[in-house]
Amino acid sequence: MHKPLFAFLTLAALPAAALAQTPASGEWTVSGSAQGCIAHTTLPHGTVLSLLAGPGQDSLLFLMQNKGWSSLQEGSRHKVAVQLDGRSPWQFDAVARTELDSDGPGLLFTVAPGEAEGAKFINELAGADGLNVGQNGKQLEGARLSGGGSAITRLAQCMSRMWGGTGSAPEAVAASSGGVPL
Numbered sequence: 001m002h003k004p005l006f007a008f009l010t011l012a013a014l015p016a017a018a019l020a021q022t023p024a025s026g027e028w029t030v031s032g033s034a035q036g037c038i039a040h041t042t043l044p045h046g047t048v049l050s051l052l053a054g055p056g057q058d059s060l061l062f063l064m065q066n067k068g069w070s071s072l073q074e075g076s077r078h079k080v081a082v083q084l085d086g087r088s089p090w091q092f093d094a095v096a097r098t099e100l101d102s103d104g105p106g107l108l109f110t111v112a113p114g115e116a117e118g119a120k121f122i123n124e125l126a127g128a129d130g131l132n133v134g135q136n137g138k139q140l141e142g143a144r145l146s147g148g149g150s151a152i153t154r155l156a157q158c159m160s161r162m163w164g165g166t167g168s169a170p171e172a173v174a175a176s177s178g179g180v181p182l
Helices: 001-007 014-018 115-126 150-163
Strands: 029-033 034-040 048-053 061-065 077-084 090-097 106-111 131-137 140-143
Touching: 034 150, 048 150, 077 106, 077 115, 106 115, 115 150, 140 150
Parallel strands: none
Antiparallel strands: 029 034, 034 048, 048 061, 061 106, 077 090, 077 131, 090 106, 131 140
């Protein structure tokens, strides 16, 4: 896990570099460059959720950032639970990063779509209408999701375009924004 994770750390600044501004709540934005492709959205409580893909990497980086998470300590490890549509939560080992970009400190972990469990998570995320993220039994963020499947498809298209020679990244993908109260 560490090799792909550390390789992706160089992509962590991509949200700010690839996009002029953070997307409006519920709008998925997909963009890319030679350094990687990103799909991200802002959730109702200010959390920015990003999926990043880098050339030659076997895993996607899942990054959650929130300006209010100032208590995170650089490099600290956290158990994070991601629940999609009320199903059993997925458990991930996340690493805290405090100096990423203007979206605030964040928690990041990798998902390997080429492995059975990673593929299952990505498929569930693509079809999910709801997302809850928690740590140590406390909910960090909850939101209705819409358009995630389209965003993941467009992320794959971006990857194909960026590393397949066409060099044109897809435009923003709109999604609805119904928040779930914390």
